[in-house]
Every structure is written in structure tokens, then in C-alpha cells.
Amino acid sequence: MQKEYAILKKCGLSITTSRKAILDVFLQSSEALSHADIERSTAPAFDRVTVYRTLQTFVEYGIIHQIPTTDNSVLYALCKDECAVGHHQDEHIHFICILCKKTSCLEHVEIPKVNLPKGFEPVQTAMVIKGICLHCTD
Numbered sequence: 001m002q003k004e005y006a007i008l009k010k011c012g013l014s015i016t017t018s019r020k021a022i023l024d025v026f027l028q029s030s031e032a033l034s035h036a037d038i039e040r041s042t043a044p045a046f047d048r049v050t051v052y053r054t055l056q057t058f059v060e061y062g063i064i065h066q067i068p069t070t071d072n073s074v075l076y077a078l079c080k081d082e083c084a085v086g087h088h089q090d091e092h093i094h095f096i097c098i099l100c101k102k103t104s105c106l107e108h109v110e111i112p113k114v115n116l117p118k119g120f121e122p123v124q125t126a127m128v129i130k131g132i133c134l135h136c137t138d
């Protein structure tokens with residue numbers, strides 16, 4: 001329980017049952033989660049709107065980051081300490097396993113710098129790699 005309190009306190013967010021419970025789901029998970037996953041894990045305690053608002057707040061405060069997927073759905077994963085309100089530093093590679101379908105944050109693998117043509121200014125770069133994860137290789 002203590003970790004949830006510490007994270008919410010650091011962000012200056014008030015501690016509510018929904019924030020605590022949803023944060024707990026992320027802390028217990030080693031993979032990225034969808035809105036539906038969170039809803040399932042916390043049902044029937046919170047409705048869709050509460051889950052949606054809580055996720056938005058967490059993204060805004062640098063607690064979780066969004067991960068783009070190939071089917072246009074959005075996944076969320078916990079941020080590391082460098083993220084803050086309105087300032088994310090999650091330019092690491094995301095890996096989707098084609099066997100177990102789990103998405104992982106590869107926090108220590110940075111996205112290589114891409115040289116864009118003159119006049120193009122990058123704001124955010126995302127990279128997703130598909131393959132077979134550590135747990136599925138043997």
C-alpha cells in the first residue's frame with residue numbers, strides 16, 4: 001500500500017479509493033495494460049468514467065504513459081522516476097510479443113536518434129517492436 005501513497009503524494013494528488021486501486025493494478029503488473037484490463041481488475045468497484053478519468057490524471061501527472069499499438073488501441077504502463085507533471089521521458093522501446101500478446105516497456109533501450117529532413121522538428125518519437133518475448137523463447 002505504501003508505494004501508492006508515496007506516488008500520489010509526490011504528485012500532490014489527493015488519495016482516493018479509485019486512484020489507489022488503479023495504481024495498485026499497475027504496480028502489480030509487469031506488462032502494459034489497456035483500459036479494459038483495468039476495468040476488469042477493479043470491477044465492479046469503479047465505472048468506465050472513473051477509470052477513464054483516473055487514467056487521464058495519471059498520464060497528466062507523469063505516473064503512467066501511453067503506448068501506441070498497431071490496432072489503434074491504447075495501452076498504459078507505469079513511468080519511471082524521471083517523469084513529472086506535463087513532462088514525460090518515456091522514449092524507450094516497447095515490445096509486443098506475437099505469442100503471448102503482452103506489451104513490455106524496454107526502459108533501458110532508447111529509441112535511436114532519427115535524422116529528419118531539414119524543416120522537420122520532432123516532438124515525440126515512439127517505437128514498437130514485435131517479436132517473441134523472454135518468457136516465450138523457450
Ligand SMILES: [Zn+2]
Pocket residue numbers: 062063064065079080083084087088089090
Ligand atoms: Zn512518463
Ligand SMILES: [Zn+2]
Pocket residue numbers: 097098099100101102132133134135136
Ligand atoms: Zn511472450
Ligand SMILES: [Zn+2]
Pocket residue numbers: 065067077090092094104105106
Ligand atoms: Zn513504456
